[in-house]
Amino acid sequence: MDPVAAKYIGAGIACIGMGGAGVGVGTIFGHYLAAALRNPSAAQGQFGNLIFGFAVTEALGIFSLLIALLLLFAL
Amino acid sequence: MDPIHQFQIKNLLTFGHIGGHEIAFTNSALFMLIALAVIAALTIGATASRALVPGRMQSVAEMSYEFVADTLRSTAGSEGMKFFPLVFSLFMFILAVNVIGIIPYTFTVTSHIIITVSLALLVFLTVIVYGFYKHGLHFFKLFVPSGIPIYILPLVTFIEVLSFLSRPVSHSVRLFANMLAGHITLKVFGGFVVMLGGLGFLGSLGAILPLGMTVALTALELLVAFLQAYVFAILTCIYLNDAIHPGH
Secondary structure (H helix, E strand, C coil), rough: CHHHHHHHHHHHCCCHHHHHHHHHHHCCCCHHHHHHHCHHHHHHHHHHHHHHHHHHHHHHHHHHHHHHHHHHHCC | CCCCHHHCCCEEEEEEECCCCCEEEEHHHHHHHHHHHHHHHHHHHCCCCCCCCHHHHHHHHHHHHHHHHHHHHHHHHHHHHHHHHHHHHEEEEEHHHHHHHHHHCCCCCCHCHHHHHHHHHHHHHHHHHHHHHHHHHHHHHHHHCCCCCCCCCCHHHHHHHHHHHHHHHHHHHHHHHHHHHHHHHHEEEEEHHHHCCCHCCCCCCCHHHHHHHHHHHHHHHHHHHHHHHHHHHHHHHHHHHHHHCCCC
């Protein structure tokens, strides 16, 4: 296979990992919203935890994006 | 039309060479100085009058102080307040740099990984140095959670050490990749506008769609710029909390 073509295919495959991060971030915000509607008074106190969970989950998607960017532009 | 072109570092003033490396004042340094000037104008200039009933700018300065102080106090406790200058500087610097970067024709300093790695390593080394200074060898308790059955403890400790060591990587790459990806997306949609605009009258009509998308994405980028500064600050607080209270 042409190495350049393999590089682009690899970058595309690496981006699939971001789908998992999308599912995770959606789960976090969805559950936060569901819980906040059940008990709105406690929602504000959990905002920091929400952002922390979001950041940790998003990091994994960002890693796969990074691999894709490295394949496209750096290697 | 190259979407990566916007991240190019240009030399504005070249001072000379040290060991084959060029020492120059770049556009990155210029925008860091602009961010510094904005922060100084907000925190020193706006609060210079020390009004009891704050004006508009003084309110912004006081609110940003309270915001960071509340975040730090709720995650790292009142002991963590000795790190307030560090966290506040990091938050304000990243926020100013990110927001300035959204303005067209400016340069986003945080879209270069060397900047974010430097900031993340500063936090990481602060945690290690302060943890050992405050707790000595008890700092290693951070890696050994209590209440874990003895037969899976080695595995858990291994995972804890690994996650501790990957912190500077994820801490820096998150900010860098968010800024990079957002600005590339903006430029790609901007490129669509130009491409469609070159196709004559019908193309110009079609170019309205990506133009609207660019405006919406800019609004999203403003949210991301604030959110990433906040995420960087809150993760700094959480990591500092580990240094202050290493036992789980």
